[in-house]
Amino acid sequence: MPDTAGASPRFRDKPVSFVRRSGRMSDGQERAWEDLSATFVLAVERDAAATSIRPGTEIDPVAEFGRRAPLVVEIGSGQGHAIVHAASSLPGTDFIAVEVFRAGLARTMLDADRAGVRNLRLVEANAPEVLQHLLPEASVDEIWIFFPDPWHKKKHTKRRLVAPEFPRVAARALRDGGVLRLATDWEDYALQMRDVMAEAGEFAPDFDGDWAERFDGRIMTAFERKGIAKGRDIRDLAYRRAARDA
Structure with a gap:
């Protein structure tokens, strides 16, 4: 397989949007990983880091799922509550959960297996590398980023996922007319997201006014309830991928 490292961004020239926790998984999570990962977890070729994706190693979603269907990718799927609910509610759509915390992926597999x-599918990797290297261009119908780490301390905001370089990466993976959905309970991050997307020529707002309506495909999770309980406003945004130049 050719090494395209010289032509493809590695996403290691800036801080990643996460810090991996080193805590061990529970016995149940370890068993889930051992028993269910062959069914749910995408095998990927790594590059320089444990969560990286080797450039030039795209998957074929049709081959992975055994069919051609709309594809939704959730970035930062956490414990998997939102994506398992969505996958069970929409059997005609395929879903990929992107997460770096293995314990969360194990919990997602357990819940998905119980729900049938x-x-x-799950992938343990840095999200921009999934969008840039693992997924074929224009293969995704929707990308969901719900309540990403806000990195609210000023010295850490450089770690935020939705930054000026991100729309280009998301636009590559999305088909023309595909939708990028965002939600956060941190006002200054919501404002940053909106500012970043306003400068992204590959996207147009898919809402009227200042903010999008709450996405009805997102279930209310404990995380969202916690933000509401603390008096934070939940901000939704949605952007549609513009048509590529002919």
Whole structure:
């Protein structure tokens, strides 16, 4: 397989949007990983880091799922509550959960298996590298980023995922007319997201006014309830991928 490292961004020239926790998984999570990962977890070739994706190693979603269907990718799927619910509610759509914390992926697999979900795959990797290197261009119908780490301390905001370089990466993976959905309970991050997307020529707002309506495909999770309980406003945004130049 050719090494395209010289032509493709590695996403290691800036801080990543996460810090991996070193805590061990529970016995149940370890068993889930051992028993279920062959069914749910996408095998990927690594580059320089444990969560990296080797450039030039795209998957074929049709081959992975055994069918051609709309594809939704959730970045930062956490414990998997939102994506397992979505996958079980929409059996005609395929889903990929992107997460770097293995314990969260193990919990997602357990819940998906109990629900009989088979239209879901998981990938343990840095999200921009998934969008740039693992998924074929224009293969994704929607990208969901719900409540990403806000990195609210000023010295850490450089770690935020939705930054000026991100729309280009998301636009590559999305088909023309595909949708990028965002939600956060941190006002200054919501404002940053909106500012970043306003400068992204590959996207146009898919809402009227200042903010999008709450996405009805997102279930209310404990995380969102916690933000509401603390008096934070939940901000939704949605952007549609513009048509590529002919």
